[in-house]
Amino acid sequence: MSAQSGHALPGTRELRxxxxxxxxxxxxxxxSTAAFGLALRAWAQGWSVGVYQFVKxxxxxxxEREAFAALDELHRTTGRGGPVAWHVLGAGRTALRVTRDTDxxxxxxxxxxxxxxxxxxxxxxxxxxxxxAHVLARxxxxxxxxxxxxxxxxxxxxxxxxxxxxxxxVLDAADLATDMTKVAHxxxxxxxxxxxxxx
Amino acid sequence: MSAQSGHALPGTRELRxxxxxxxxxxxxxxxSTAAFGLALRAWAQGWSVGVYQFVKxxxxxxxEREAFAALDELHRTTGRGGPVAWHVLGAGRTALRVTRDTDxxxxxxxxxxxxxxxxxxxxxxxxxxxxxAHVLARxxxxxxxxxxxxxxxxxxxxxxxxxxxxxxxVLDAADLATDMTKVAHxxxxxxxxxxxxxx
Numbered sequence: 001m002s003a004q005s006g007h008a009l010p011g012t013r014e015l016r017x018x019x020x021x022x023x024x025x026x027x028x029x030x031x032s033t034a035a036f037g038l039a040l041r042a043w044a045q046g047w048s049v050g051v052y053q054f055v056k057x058x059x060x061x062x063x064e065r066e067a068f069a070a071l072d073e074l075h076r077t078t079g080r081g082g083p084v085a086w087h088v089l090g091a092g093r094t095a096l097r098v099t100r101d102t103d104x105x106x107x108x109x110x111x112x113x114x115x116x117x118x119x120x121x122x123x124x125x126x127x128x129x130x131x132x133a134h135v136l137a138r139x140x141x142x143x144x145x146x147x148x149x150x151x152x153x154x155x156x157x158x159x160x161x162x163x164x165x166x167x168x169x170v171l172d173a174a175d176l177a178t179d180m181t182k183v184a185h186x187x188x189x190x191x192x193x194x195x196x197x198x199x
Numbered sequence: 200m201s202a203q204s205g206h207a208l209p210g211t212r213e214l215r216x217x218x219x220x221x222x223x224x225x226x227x228x229x230x231s232t233a234a235f236g237l238a239l240r241a242w243a244q245g246w247s248v249g250v251y252q253f254v255k256x257x258x259x260x261x262x263e264r265e266a267f268a269a270l271d272e273l274h275r276t277t278g279r280g281g282p283v284a285w286h287v288l289g290a291g292r293t294a295l296r297v298t299r300d301t302d303x304x305x306x307x308x309x310x311x312x313x314x315x316x317x318x319x320x321x322x323x324x325x326x327x328x329x330x331x332a333h334v335l336a337r338x339x340x341x342x343x344x345x346x347x348x349x350x351x352x353x354x355x356x357x358x359x360x361x362x363x364x365x366x367x368x369v370l371d372a373a374d375l376a377t378d379m380t381k382v383a384h385x386x387x388x389x390x391x392x393x394x395x396x397x398x
Contacts, residue, residue, distance in 0.1 A: 196244035
């Protein structure tokens with residue numbers, strides 16, 4: 001979000017000029033890992049970080065979640081870095097894709113309400129909306145509505161949206177957008193996913 | 200590095216089939232942040248992680264370095280996650296570019312010796328060679344030599360190389376390569392770099 005988007009509110013212009021909307025999209029690896037790398041920097045600055053994992057299941061125990069839980073605990077016990085709130089909002093993608101699209105859509109909309117409330121309260125300095133581009137691409141949340149909410153967010157809240165197929169309107173509104181393009185992928189060579197690298 | 204590269208050594212084939220050479224290249228953001236996100240996953244698995252920052256200066260205090268120092272300390276004091284060794288090998292890129300190329304080349308070669316020794320001793324399970332693609336592109340280390348060293352590394356050591364302009368031969372040898380392409384960048388809009396987001 002920047003003043004260029006035309007949504008700057010009177011009196012908050014100075015803040016809004018540096019609050020960013022960032023997008024990591026594309027069919028390659030690194031969209032989420034880059035977001036978590038950025039969240040590390042934010043943590044080290046003492047910022048409050050909120051992670052909102054759309055689509056992904058809470059039963060899926062990921063390394064990044066574990067690492068940020070440790071960093072959050074470190075903040076609470078020693079004051080180093082900043083607090084990290086981790087929200088798992090999806091029902092998960094299982095091997096059998098048992099979760100129906102209607103359920104996914106309802107979960108995504110419920111998750112979006114969590115984000116809206118946190119934005120309205122200006123809870124965090126950096127919000128990572130993981131896989132939210134996919135949510136927008138599927139139409140589970142309307143991109144126009146999302147952009148309006150982003151534009152109206154108070155204070156200095158940086159947003160980072162990840163996921164494939166990010167709608168053009170969201171890319172156009174972004175201050176920073178990166179497309180992660182696959183050049184070579186281990187699964188193409190028949191290698192299997194590895195804990196520590198893929199999750 | 201995988202068996203497909205033709206460098207698998209007798210007796211280590213099983214290990215080498217899953218040890219990976221990964222590359223994050225391109226002109227966009229996210230090459231290094233994605234590497235640090237991956238290192239988070241590795242840390243959470245209890246892996247030993249080595250980070251080798253080429254080009255960058257030790258006087259440049261980055262958030263990721265601070266966060267991994269905290270995670271390494273957490274490992275040593277509580278046993279959670281894995282150890283992290285962070286090597287800053289460059290003289291830094293200053294605003295005035297006062298560091299001459301000859302010095303950069305010498306520093307890069309000295310840094311490469313550190314990596315070679317750690318690879319020979321199989322010190323880490325994941326090695327992040329940050330900005331090393333740039334080192335190879337500039338010819339400060341010969342790409343053919345680097346690939347031979349990578350191919351001959353013992354045990355199960357995953358390698359992740361980041362940086363612009365990664366030479367074709369290295370991309371071809373990679374099991375996983377991602378090109379980070381800039382779609383929009385805040386500096387294009389005249390926004391300045393922010394601690395917490397850019398470092």
